[in-house]
Amino acid sequence: MPLTDMIGLAFEPAATAIRDAKIPGAVLGIVTADGARAAHWAGAAQIEPERHDLSRETWFDLASLTKIIFTTTRILQLVEQGRIALDDPLVSVIPDLRQYDMNAAERRLTFRQCLAHQTHLPAVEPLYTYGQDPQTLRAFILQRVWQSGPPVYSDINYMLLGIAIERITGKPLLDQPLPERFSFRPNPSLCAATERCTWRGRVIRGDVHDENAFALGGASGHAGLFGTIDGVLDFAQSLLDGTGLPAESLRAIRTRESEKRTVGWEGFYAGWHGGDACSPTTIGHTGFTGTGLWLDFDRGFAWSLLTNRVHPSRHTDSGILPLRRATGERVIALFDAEARS
Structure with missing residues (x-):
């Protein structure tokens, strides 16, 4: 057939x-x-x-397919380039993560744990209700004392990975290169x-x-593609x-x-x-x-x-x-x- x-x-x-x-x-x-x-x-x-x-x-709007098509793939490309390793802690590229508490659990999170949703972070948080300034919201994500819990499928994991991609590449997510037929700024x-x-x-x-991806400027590690x-x-x-x-x-x-x-x-x-x-x-x-x-x-x-x-x-x-x-x-x-x- x-x-x-x-x-x-x-x-x-x-x-x-x-x-x-x-x-x-x-x-x-x-x-x-x-x-x-x-x-x-x-x-x-x-x-x-x-x-x-x-x-x-x-x-x-691909929603959480952003996580696999863009974020996961981009992190793995950066691993292949030798710029990070999957078991590196996020603080290797985001040293200011929970910078006021050097013993914070977030400072021990690795790329692998975030990619596989094996962290203590919650599933989601209505960040957009705190404001719409993208840089302030990014700072909030990094400094928030997140409530600890068992591993769950978490948008927060991928927000952190998105910030990591921006730090490593020196480019905002909106300006990251994408394959043909994908965009963060579609018509x-x-x-x-x-x-x-x-x-x-x-x-x-x-x-x-x-809403969170919109408040973060239109693109985040968890959504926007x-x-x-x-x-x-x-x-x-x-x-x-x-x-x-x-x-x-x-x-x-x-x-x-x-x-x-x-x-x-x-x-x-x-x-x-x-x-x-x-x-x-x-x-x-x-x-x-x-x-x-x-x-x-x-x-x-x-x-x-x-x-x-x-x-x-x-x-x-x-x-x-x-x-x-x-x-x-x-x-x-x-x-x-x-x-x-």
Whole structure:
């Protein structure tokens, strides 16, 4: 079965979600290690205050896919260049981290621990409620006495990594080099809309949905990246074919640091968003706005489902978890059937 026919069948769960007004629109892309790819899309990039149709060229707020596509990859590139090591403490490049308490736990955090979410830091903090001056907020992140707790998936980990990237490279995140089809400053007219934000008083289109990333200037280590389906598939293919990262870094993103986490990524476990049919070597990640990417190394392909499920509000039941799982199960079943034929 041609990949273009296969993806139409795999898109059926998303088509149902669009028809039932669970989500405004979606695009599904599949790419193989040898470069074959296909995409299928339907629905609206925006429904409020006016409708705009979605296309293959629509730019999505990738939300936490920023963590893997930009931040994790950039840190691993800096490791490859010999500028840092994964087990170096953050203070090796951010010496002012908790500078008023030399015994603070944050001063012992390593790049590896932050990448794999193996720290004591909380999941999230409404930093934007403290103000919108990016430099002051960065200082707040560095000097905050963070409440200690068990390891959780934490945006704070990646805010610190974003600051580290700025310190090492001498460039703000907004000015960091990005591959084609990715941007921290997209053309709003090309973007899928996200939420009707009560804080900003408007429908968000072309600005980062995440309030903390917006207050930090539009980009942070945890959110802010925009991209198209083909940009995401380019990135996925580069990891499948080994051109995107050197062998040691590829091993790092595929090796467990905890039950569910690798360096940067989530590893397969029963009940996860990618579906239970994934091979044990599958890694993936999701984004709050309704985005996701999964790489099945055993089968040699990847798929990405990009939606704007938070438009016009996050406070609805979009059914994103069952949609992601159903899509992953459908994609894998079709690939396995094709392999047997």
